[in-house]
Amino acid sequence: ERVREILSQVEERGDNRLGVEAMELFDAYGIPTPEGEVVDDPTAAAEVAARIDGDVVMKIVSPDILHKSDIGGVRVGVSAADVADTYEDLVSRARSYQPDARILGVQVQEMLDLDDGVETIVGSHRDPQFGPLVMFGLGGVFVEVLEDTTFRLAPVAAGEAEQMTADIDAAPLLRGARGRTPVDLDATVDAIRRVSQLVADFPSIVELDVNPLVATPDGVRAVDLRLTVD
Ligand code: ADP
Ligand code: MG
Incomplete structure (x- = not known):
């Protein structure tokens, strides 16, 4: 209900894009955001x-x-x-x-501790033929340069989301390469699953980007959100 309210507020404003407003939407879907x-x-x-x-x-x-x-x-x-x-x-x-x-x-x-964390990206867009897709990959400001991403149809089950975290080239980084502490994979998987559910539930969301979703040993935080509705 709250999600519907937020989406209609944006429409009233005449914008089709949301940024920080989407933080509340994430709260409603149980996706952690920073304080x-x-x-x-x-x-x-x-x-x-x-x-x-x-x-x-x-x-x-x-x-x-x-x-x-x-x-x-x-x-x-x-x-x-x-x-x-x-x-x-x-x-x-x-x-x-x-x-x-x-x-x-x-x-x-x-401020999140990026020394111990990995900047990942969780995104979505609506494919005219297949419907909503969910994307996971290595995030941050160099995301376009690195292009390390994987896609599935939304919504994904936990097992599929887990597979996504294993698919990317940067997977060893998540698992704690070179003596780093592994990030909280369960929380990462859960965030992917919840984002995929959100876009599946709301067809008016045509595009969504969480970049970065910061994954640390203690959990994940959706730090920067961008969302386009039609
Ligand atoms: P934009 O993508 O619009 O430039 P972001 O909010 O994604 O803005 O911030 C850019 C970068 O700044 C992030 O990729 C991350 O490296 C860093 N950053 C942003 N917010 C935080 C935070 N809360 N804690 C630690 N680093 C952050
Ligand atoms: Mg960003």
Whole structure:
């Protein structure tokens, strides 16, 4: 029900794309997201950061900016003291890069440990012939360069999702290559399965990207979401 509400709100706004709004949709489907919030002033940003343990990540929130890091719209490792200044800086960068962009605010997010984690991608698009497909692969900002992905028809059962995590070239990375601690594969499999169920349940979702889904030894977190509805 909540999912339906969120999707119709987007339609009313006249947009067919969702970003951070989709975080709530993921909550409804039991897909873990990092702690955090979207705020629209520096003071509120500092308040959110104060509630989060350690440094935070801050990101510009605009329906007109799809690849945030391309314009310097993502700041990793921001200390509490720098949050307010970083807020102003992110907004002014976005404005100078794209003066007509609608800027909704800044997302303040828990920072995940990527030393111990692997950036994966879970995606979906609707094939005109076969219907919704779910994709899994190695994620992060170099996803197009690496092209290490595998596809199945959605929804997938746990066994199929598990097979997907074994299919990619980067599979050894997940299993803990070179003395690394293995990531939580069960949580990764579960996230793939839940995303596939979401797109199967809502035919209006024509495209979805979770990039990255950060997989760590302690679980997974959907860090960056992009979703297109028709
Ligand atoms: P975009 O893809 O729009 O540039 P992302 O939210 O995916 O924006 O952030 C870009 C990159 O920044 C991620 O691929 C990841 O390497 C890093 N990053 C983003 N959020 C976090 C986070 N919460 N913790 C750790 N690293 C992050
Ligand atoms: Mg991303």
